[in-house]
Amino acid sequence: MKKNTVLGLEVPCGPNGVSVITVLQAIQGYYGYLPEEALEKAARELKVPLIDFYSVATFYKNFRLAPQGRREVVTCAGTACHVRGSEKITEEISRTLGVDISSTTEDGEYSLKCVNCVGACALAPLIIVDGRYYGQMTPLKVRRLFSDNPTKTEQTVSSGLSK
């Protein structure tokens, strides 16, 4: 694959041109997930068997075949977070938001994702909500964070962090 646009999207090239992974990354970067139609079109455009796209998309954890929720909640289950009690944090998020790991709430509001270490272990256990990090979490802080009064919670949590 030598060209560097697919479906009109720019795809970064490696020494061997674009690859199935970089194409999928570009598609997901644009749509937020991998829509079936887009994959079919891209496969035709690149003359790659569609199955190649699917086997790669299902092998790697970052690819999503369904749309994401409007807000993304990421919990860390890395070792540093685990020994500081991340399991209970994840559970509490699941319970509070009514969503399982790797799925999205029925109203399409929240997606919950669990990762292994984001490299900010000093903040363990931590969660990331829409790109914002919340460290030294406790189940209670989780509940406050997702309660109806988010502004108040943010203050509580961030002051808990910095002082």
Added chain:
Amino acid sequence: MDLEAPKIKSAEEFFYIQRNYQKQYRDNNRFIAICGDTGCTARNSKAILGSLDRCLKEKDLSETVGARFTGCLGLCESGPLVIVYPEEILYHRVIPDDMPEIVEETVQAGRIIDRLIYRDPSSGEKYAYARGLPFYKKQVRNLLSGNWKTDPTKIEDYIAQGGYEALVKAVTEMSPGEVVQEVKEARLRGRGGAGFDAGLKWEECFKASGRKFIICNADEGDPGAFMDRSLLEGNPHAVLEGLIIGAYATDAREGVVYIRSEYPTAVEKIKTAINRAKELGLVGDDILGSGFGIQIYLSIGAGAFVCGETSALIASVDGRVGEPVQKPPRLVQQGYLDRPTVVNNVETLANVPHIIKQGAENYRATGTEASSGTKIFSLVGKVNNTGLVEVPLGMTLREIIFEIGGGIKEGKAFKAVQTGGPSGGCLPASYLDLPTDFESLTEVGSMMGSGGMIVMDEDTCMVDLAGYFLKFLADESCGCCFTCREGISRLLELVQNISCGRGSLDQLDLLKELAEVVKDSTLCGLGQTAPNPVLSTIKYFEDEYRVHILQNKCPAGVCRALITFEIIESYCNGCGLCKKNCPSDAITGEQKKPHYIDKDQCDKCGICFSTCRNEAILKQ
């Protein structure tokens, strides 16, 4: 003011430009460094930078006092960190509103702000100067010192501090063979896990002919480790310089940095670094007029731990499913696109400029005979000073955990330290005086690994931890070997049985036997080392397994099936806090009267235990 940056075409031109950068840098020796690494930005350090900028403008100090947004300064636990130069006064847990005071008091009036200086959690002693902190004192920060002073987005900062001098020396004064020889003599061992001799690998690749590749492994999949991320975020040019020198030594004209997508900031920083180096002509064709050239590409991972393994990594760079393949042929013979390929870890490469600049002999003065140089560890878990530490190889675990790390949080007892990530093992207190080098750790059933060091206290359950790693590995196994796919799941099942109170002593034996099978019959390092966490916890903490099995108790109070929560009537004042917070409605009781937990209803989440202010809740 930025100088015009034309492409540098010779060593002379490089040193001329370097002098200019150094002059700029010196003129700016009064500056404030704010940690801009993921740890501190998560705690709002961007707003601290904003506050400082505003304050300097208001006071008309922007020309005389510099502001730098640096990489990780090390003591992440106490972030956000701010260092005032040239005195190197360290302030911790700074908030944006502290900045005007820091400028007025410290920069203008030369006074130290007592409230913001570091206080040792165990001794209570205060330290104003960064270098005096016990945390930094015992470290040898060869690789990480760059993080303190450089703005990672500025190649000028790096060059002003002697950066890229090693590249200039290598390509203009040394032959590739001489570079290889120097790295061999330095006995640089791979920092990605296996500790393979980097010089030997390079030599083999150099001898091969035709198109070749060099790949920087920045996958850093070990959960609880962030050394490579911090190097890339804090000093990306050092890694890049090592990569270019490696390419020169192996005569690879194409380089790839394979980096995990969970590190978006590191991706940005290395991208910027490559672009800046290109602008100056340090990446591209005919570097410094030497005739040698290299193109560098970024390849971003898609979330698979096994892709840190070199053959899987190569498949992933090629856009395929990341399944390891049988070796031989080894990658230096037949790797990416079937061409000779060298894969080196981020930290391995970051060592290279130091070796070239100071020479192998000086480099070897640090560390031990067989493990030379320094190693960066990410010291995390139940330790007081969570952060990044760099020490000479061979320093004892005790020195790292207790002297640098400040001991265990909340005065609890040390129980174990885990090194080597999911491939490594857990060592008990009796091994605290073990030197941390490649051989010593392997001998006792652990591993150096990439540098994650997770400290555990009395509240960590070893059976639970073994289960944690097995679950991680079961999820991450690529599934192509039967014994890895099924074996790890079966090991996990056995361990879970034990933590649920359904274990037996026979199962403990079976666990050991099966672990050996998985070790011996799997294709790649993931499977071969997967049993280490189980085997080492059984080896050193067998008693704890036995208590789970024979007494149905979890001494650390972690395994849910084996613990209960109960309210001690005489301690309970009926405040109702636990009842209000219990997610399972398991607590009943009237205001101001003793409360009661319905054990069948209780989910054992532990919220009541941590919320009760009267210590009325008993966890058993």
